Amino acid sequence: MGTIFVLSAPSGTGKTTICERLIKSLPNLKMSISHTTRKPRIGERDGVDYFFVDREVFETMIKNNDFVEWAEVYGNFYGTSKKVINELFQSGNDVLLDIDIQGAKNIKKTYPDSVLIFILPPSLEELEKRLKQRKEEIDTIKMRLNKVKEEISQYKIYDYLVINDDLDKAVKEILCIITAEKLKTNKVNQQIINNF
Amino acid sequence: MGTIFVLSAPSGTGKTTICERLIKSLPNLKMSISHTTRKPRIGERDGVDYFFVDREVFETMIKNNDFVEWAEVYGNFYGTSKKVINELFQSGNDVLLDIDIQGAKNIKKTYPDSVLIFILPPSLEELEKRLKQRKEEIDTIKMRLNKVKEEISQYKIYDYLVINDDLDKAVKEILCIITAEKLKTNKVNQQIINNF
Numbered sequence: 001m002g003t004i005f006v007l008s009a010p011s012g013t014g015k016t017t018i019c020e021r022l023i024k025s026l027p028n029l030k031m032s033i034s035h036t037t038r039k040p041r042i043g044e045r046d047g048v049d050y051f052f053v054d055r056e057v058f059e060t061m062i063k064n065n066d067f068v069e070w071a072e073v074y075g076n077f078y079g080t081s082k083k084v085i086n087e088l089f090q091s092g093n094d095v096l097l098d099i100d101i102q103g104a105k106n107i108k109k110t111y112p113d114s115v116l117i118f119i120l121p122p123s124l125e126e127l128e129k130r131l132k133q134r135k136e137e138i139d140t141i142k143m144r145l146n147k148v149k150e151e152i153s154q155y156k157i158y159d160y161l162v163i164n165d166d167l168d169k170a171v172k173e174i175l176c177i178i179t180a181e182k183l184k185t186n187k188v189n190q191q192i193i194n195n196f
Numbered sequence: 197m198g199t200i201f202v203l204s205a206p207s208g209t210g211k212t213t214i215c216e217r218l219i220k221s222l223p224n225l226k227m228s229i230s231h232t233t234r235k236p237r238i239g240e241r242d243g244v245d246y247f248f249v250d251r252e253v254f255e256t257m258i259k260n261n262d263f264v265e266w267a268e269v270y271g272n273f274y275g276t277s278k279k280v281i282n283e284l285f286q287s288g289n290d291v292l293l294d295i296d297i298q299g300a301k302n303i304k305k306t307y308p309d310s311v312l313i314f315i316l317p318p319s320l321e322e323l324e325k326r327l328k329q330r331k332e333e334i335d336t337i338k339m340r341l342n343k344v345k346e347e348i349s350q351y352k353i354y355d356y357l358v359i360n361d362d363l364d365k366a367v368k369e370i371l372c373i374i375t376a377e378k379l380k381t382n383k384v385n386q387q388i389i390n391n392f
Contacts, residue, residue, distance in 0.1 A: 118381075120388075120392070123391060123392070124392055148392070149392060152389060152392045155381055155389060156381055156382075158381050159380060159381060160376065160379045160380055160381060161379060161380075161381050161384045161388075162379055163388070172375075173375060173376075173379060175372075176371075176372035176373075176375040176376050176379075177372075177375075177376045177379060179368075179369060179372040179373075179376075180356065180369075180372050180373045180375075180376035180377070181376070183356045183357060183358055183369060183372075183373060184355060184356055184357075185314075185351055185352055185354050185355060185356060185357050186352075188357045192316075192357075192359070193348065193351060195319060196316070196319070196320055196344070196345060196348045
């Protein structure tokens, strides 16, 4: 049985790069592709970056309880479909999800064995610096920093806390978390035990 | 606060080599030195390999509740002293213990945060082969194989299960377990959170 690994991180924490590296390192770890009502950007492909659906389809999926978690962000809907996750499990994969704290909570409710990892920047000052380098608006930066503070206050809902002060180190640590989780006695294939 | 990592493994599973490699890799991980009533063998040093004490001293320590766990093996006493563990914690270390399932259970009772790791040979056939290579007596081998079966039947008291079919891989996996355990939100230094 596969395991869901949820990564939550404030923007500017290097989450996208971390996810890419994890997927590259672990052939049995796959990103779950989200559904969204947002229009595709240039270069984005349906079924690869997202499943692009219109609002009516998305709302029907909500009604049918097809999502483990969904959220509205700046007027667009984003959701993680149970079917997508189950298909990944059935083909022998673990699942990586890149979602925020609210989504993480919902995942844990439906999949209690899922593993929640929170990635922190080295400090708020460092995060502010990184967001300024990206030339984000002052108001956006303020909003993001407040969101981080709020998320950090709830860090205990996460199983693990990784500080990204060094990208290579952070990636290694998350790879270790994934390796360790697969070695837990409750995750071990019963067949191995029966062989003794 | 330090963490206790318990390694249990049938003889012939490579446990001694694994412990040596772990200690070499992690400067803050120390083996706890046991007390024993066994006589020192040539080359063994008091306070390094064991604390060598006589039976009377050991029995007084039992009465004083000085041991987290102790056992009698072939007429000799072996025990893990609480004072030794606490001193390792106070100097900022994690503790590695090499003890059997009964000892592991007692450690978990006194230190509920301790992490129990069980190392398995690739198969019983492989273990039998390794024990025969060591030229162990047939009766000893039979007794050890029966003990392994009994221990494996209780594997669920352990947190993690590592199969030593490749020494380098097994060491890496245990290093990952130790890394991951130190990243758990309930082990993270509260100071880190307060900085945000």
